[in-house]
Amino acid sequence: MAKTFAIRKRGKSFLIFILAAFWLAFILFPYLWMFITSIKPSVELYTSPIRYLPSSPTFEGYRLLFDATEFPRYLLNSFIVTFSTIILSGSVAVCAAYAFSRFEFRGKNRLFPVFLISQMFPAILLVLSLFFIMKEIGVLNTPIALIIAHSTFALPFTIWLLTGFFNAIPRELDEAAAIDGANRWQIFRMILLPLSVPGLVASLTYVFIFSWNEFIYALTFTSDATARTLPVGLHSFMGEYIIRWDLLTAGGVLTALPVVFFFAIFQRYIVQGLTAGAVKG
Amino acid sequence: MTMVQSQKERYIPLFLLAPAILLMLLIVAYPVVQSIRLSFFDISLLMPARAKFVGFRNYVEMLHSETFYRALLNSIVWIIGCVSTQFVVGMLGALLLKCKFKGNGIIRGLTLIPWATSSVLVALMWTWMLDGNYGVINDLLKRVGIIDSYIPWLAQPNTALGGVMIANIWQGAPFFAVMLLAAMQNVSEELYEAAYIDGANSWKQFWYITIPSIMPTIIITTMLRLIWTANYMDLILVMTGGGPGYSSTTLPLLSYLTAYKRLRVGEASAIAVFQTVFLMVVLSFYLRLLQGQSKEE
Numbered sequence: 399m400a401k402t403f404a405i406r407k408r409g410k411s412f413l414i415f416i417l418a419a420f421w422l423a424f425i426l427f428p429y430l431w432m433f434i435t436s437i438k439p440s441v442e443l444y445t446s447p448i449r450y451l452p453s454s455p456t457f458e459g460y461r462l463l464f465d466a467t468e469f470p471r472y473l474l475n476s477f478i479v480t481f482s483t484i485i486l487s488g489s490v491a492v493c494a495a496y497a498f499s500r501f502e503f504r505g506k507n508r509l510f511p512v513f514l515i516s517q518m519f520p521a522i523l524l525v526l527s528l529f530f531i532m533k534e535i536g537v538l539n540t541p542i543a544l545i546i547a548h549s550t551f552a553l554p555f556t557i558w559l560l561t562g563f564f565n566a567i568p569r570e571l572d573e574a575a576a577i578d579g580a581n582r583w584q585i586f587r588m589i590l591l592p593l594s595v596p597g598l599v600a601s602l603t604y605v606f607i608f609s610w611n612e613f614i615y616a617l618t619f620t621s622d623a624t625a626r627t628l629p630v631g632l633h634s635f636m637g638e639y640i641i642r643w644d645l646l647t648a649g650g651v652l653t654a655l656p657v658v659f660f661f662a663i664f665q666r667y668i669v670q671g672l673t674a675g676a677v678k679g
Numbered sequence: 680m681t682m683v684q685s686q687k688e689r690y691i692p693l694f695l696l697a698p699a700i701l702l703m704l705l706i707v708a709y710p711v712v713q714s715i716r717l718s719f720f721d722i723s724l725l726m727p728a729r730a731k732f733v734g735f736r737n738y739v740e741m742l743h744s745e746t747f748y749r750a751l752l753n754s755i756v757w758i759i760g761c762v763s764t765q766f767v768v769g770m771l772g773a774l775l776l777k778c779k780f781k782g783n784g785i786i787r788g789l790t791l792i793p794w795a796t797s798s799v800l801v802a803l804m805w806t807w808m809l810d811g812n813y814g815v816i817n818d819l820l821k822r823v824g825i826i827d828s829y830i831p832w833l834a835q836p837n838t839a840l841g842g843v844m845i846a847n848i849w850q851g852a853p854f855f856a857v858m859l860l861a862a863m864q865n866v867s868e869e870l871y872e873a874a875y876i877d878g879a880n881s882w883k884q885f886w887y888i889t890i891p892s893i894m895p896t897i898i899i900t901t902m903l904r905l906i907w908t909a910n911y912m913d914l915i916l917v918m919t920g921g922g923p924g925y926s927s928t929t930l931p932l933l934s935y936l937t938a939y940k941r942l943r944v945g946e947a948s949a950i951a952v953f954q955t956v957f958l959m960v961v962l963s964f965y966l967r968l969l970q971g972q973s974k975e976e
Binding site: 411414415417418421422424425426428429431432435443444445446447448489490491493494496497501503506509513516517518519520521522523524525526527528529530531546547549550551553557582607610611613614618628629630632633636643646647650653654657658661662665666668669672673 | 783
């Protein structure tokens, strides 16, 4: 009796192991395939039936990407846009979240849903007239257009995340500091900010991922290589280097790396922030 | 003890919120109003100064065009097909990750990576995998014996939208899995123990304890995915460009193509306004459906 139970249990854990391997393959295979393609010599890309592993791995695709294409330019543009967006969106969101967390004011409960509803509008509805607005103020085809747009569209979720993290810090700490004679600014700088570093990092990582990956605004607000970011650059490569999949996948690997890196470090906090709201209902 | 807000302090929140409100007004609210206004004009992308007021003509033309109905149908297939499959795959993933096994933590961490990957990158990876001549998916399917010859998934009208949907399901299912898993972990173990003592099997436990307990998360996550999927056109734009013909064009993409390929911004705005109203109808239908269900119970 005890023995069959043990066998059944082992059978069950074996089944789970197989299913977990399937799930992992489902998630990771596209990345793995992209990496393998990027280190294949170009002749081995187009064989039938296809070759699964390269006979002699090469980084030729990567070298060409930097030597013969606009890729370095796109990389630089992406860094400029993403880091400026982090600074702008981050500082605006920190102020707003501080207000939501520590102050009572009229319309407080109504303002926030309004922010979230803005997420419902299709990008295309906004793009059509934003295009003319950006053109009017003369920032079309510059990083500024993207920095403003990305900062705004990242705001609602960033404010939401940060407000949650600020709320988790007990108000009693603020009050104790106030009794000791600290003013609002000192309380914010010396208590709230240091205690919410994990939350701040998670929120800014979200902004990073959002801005680094954003495609539609980046596509419509840039017209040539001077301001294109990586997603737009990769898209244009797909038209230009249609038969150079080693080059394309090399670009893909390099575009994915920073996001995977930051995400791997901070994913625990992001998941915590993502799930907190929905789970509470 | 609570802090008393002085008269002067009453203006602090306004001051703190001003930048956020200003950006939202300028970059979201104003363009929405402006785009609605554009939908009543005949206006070219290249010469906006020559705009001409045409009343409802853009809407009338939209309703008389065949491609519009094609795009509407594609949108419905896209939304329902993607969200329902993502839900099922995500639920299976969540149930699996809830089990205790070695390496569980690492797999959970990796699960959300597709969600954090750029749409263009997802499109690039799947375009290559679905390639009609050298795609790994064709190769695998042929080896297993499911297909006899390679299929140009993205290049033929009857499989193009389906091919893009596969990429979108891959990208969206992990999000469902992570959300549902977090909700499942909040369900009290005691409920399951009590049910076990009463003789409920795993299936009954899932149906009568897990599902009702995580219902709020299911509702919210599905709604978020509905909104996101309905407006998401990146993958289609990069993988097929809406083609061949208009066979994989959805409403938002039709709006984009009308503005940036045919340069007709007025018509494009009318389609975008329709898409927004359409989405509101879908959401209210979804919420009505839920209300009806909760009354039944």
